[in-house]
Amino acid sequence: MTSTAGQQRARFAALDPLLPPPPPLPPGDPVEAGGAAGTIAHVRFASGSWQRLWSPARLQILSAILPLDAGAGMSALLSAWRERIALADTAPDSSCTVTWPSRDVVVARALLDHGLAPQLALAVRAPAKGAAHTVSGVTVRDSTHGDLEEITDLRFEELRYTSFVGHGVVRPGAKALLAEEVRRGLHFGGRVWIAEEEGVTVGMVTGGKRSPVSGDALAGRLPPGEWGYLGTLAVTAAARSRGIGRALTAVAHDELFSPSLRGTFVSYNPTNPLSPVFWHRQGYRPLWTTWAVSPAAALR
Template sequence: MATAQELMRAQFARFAALDPQLPDTHQLPSGAEAIVARIADGSTVAGLATRNASPPGSAQSLWQAGEVFELFPIVGEQPRAGMDALLHTWREWLAGQASGPNSACTVVWPSRDVEATRAFLDHGFLPLACLAVRPTAPVAYTKPSGTVNIRRAGPADLDAVVELALSELEYAALVGTSTYRPDAPQLKRTAAHVRLHSSDPVWLAEQDGTPVAVAECGWVDTAKSPGGSRLRSGTWGYVNCVSVQEKLRGSGVGQQLMATAHNEFARAGAVGSFLYYNPPNPLSSVFWPRQGYRPLWTMWEVRPATALR
C-alpha cells in the first residue's frame, strides 16, 4: 500500500506533466481529518477533509456558502478511479456531519485533468469557478472612439467604486458561487475603503466625467500569502473585481481598462496575473480568455453539501 508521501509525489509528477504552470507543490491544511478509500484493484488513495464557516457579516459570505466542507485529494496516479472511490468515502464521512441548506462541498483541482473531471461530474459537482492565469506582457491597444478616460481611483471615488462592485456582484450571483446577501452594500463599502486607502491599484473608467467601469486590482507574493500556494513562486498581479456598466459592455471599455492594468503589472515586474471567474458566466467566460487568461485550477462545488452523490 502506497504511503501518503508516495501518493503526493506521484500526484505532483502527474500535475507537472499535465500543466507546466502548476506549482511544484502546494500547502495542505493543518488539523484536517484524513480519510482513506480503497479502489477496486486493491490500492488505496487518501484525502484531507476540512470544515470551515463563513459567518454572517464576513466578506467571504458573499462568495461562498456559510458552511464549507472541502476535500484535498491525494490520489497519486489514479485521477478517475481514485477520485471516484475517495468521493464515495467522503460522502459517507459527510453523513456524520450536521449541515444545512447554506452549505457546500468543494474540491479545487487542476483544470486540465479531464480524468478527474469525469469523477466530479458523476458525483454531482459543478465547475462554478476557476483560477485563471496570464503571463506578464505589455498590451498595445487602440483606444476606442469616444470620451472614455482611464485613471487611478482614490478615496474620493468610494461611492462610484462600491456602486460598480455591487452591480458585478448582483450579476455574478446569477451565474456562480456568489450570493447577494442583505449586508452586501456595507461589506463591499468596507472592502473598497480599505483598498482605496492602500497601495493596491484600482482603475476607474470615466465617460464625460462619469464613472462607467472599475478594475480593483492588487498584488500577491506567493511566499507570504497562503492563497498564493496554488501559483508558481513570485509576485503576481491580482484582478479582484472588474465591472462595466451594462450599456457599455462590448464597447471596448473593459479591454482598455484591463490593458491599463496589465501594463501596470508589467512595469512592476510581476511574473503574471491571476483572477477568479465563473465558467457559467456568459460574459466573463468569453472576455477573460480574450485578455490572455486561461484556467489553471477549477473550483468544483455541490450545494448544499447533502447533494453530493
C-alpha cells in the same frame, strides 16, 4: 515523500508547467479510499463577514493525493466523502468543494459524475504589457477617494450579477460591506482604475501585486515570485460590448508589468456567460478549477 505523493507531483508537472509541486495535505478529517488519501477541512464564516458575500456560510473543503489511476482514486474518495456527509449535519447555506488542476480532465470526469460543478477558475496570463486599446469618448484613470460611491455601486452590481451565475451571495448589509472593503483598499494603496464617459463612471477594475506565501490562499497554487492580479472588473450594463472592459484591462496590465513579474492571474466563474470568453481573449487560461456541490445535492 510517499510514492503516491511523488506520483502526483510528477503528474502535475506533466499536466501543466505552471503548476507548483503539490504541498502536503492540510489539516482536516482524514479520508482514504481506492488508494487515494485526503483531508476534509471544515470552515465556517461569521455572520456579517466579508467572506459570506462570496461563499456559503459553511464549507467542507476536500484536499487529495491520488494514485496513478487518478480518476478512479478521486471517484473512490468522493464516494467515501459522500458517506461522511450522510452522517453529518447537512445544514443549509453550505457547500462541499474541491480545487483541482483545470487540465486534469480525467479527474474532471469523476467530479462531474459525482454531481460537482465548476464554480471558480484561477486563470493565468504570461507577463506582458497591455495591448493599447481605447474607446472613443472614454477615459481610463486611477481612482481617488472621491470615487468611493461609484466604485461601490459598480461592485454591488457585479455581486448581484455573480449571484445568478456563480458564487456571489447578496446578503443583508452587502453594500455596506462592499463600501468598507473599497474604503480599506483605497486607504492601503489598492489600485482601482476607472473608466469615465462625459464625467460619468461606466466601469472599473481592481488590481495589484502578490507573491505566494506559505499559509495564504496562493500557496500551492502559483509558482514562487511576484504576480500581478486583476480583481473585480465591472462595466455598467448600458456600456457593455463597446470595448470598455478591454480598455480597462489594457491599462491595468501595462501599469502592473515589470521585468520581474511571473505573470498575472484572475478568478472568474466558468458558468458566467461573459467572463470566460472575455478573459481568454485577454490572454488568460485556466490553471485551477474549484468544483462544488451542496451537501443536500451530494446525497441524492
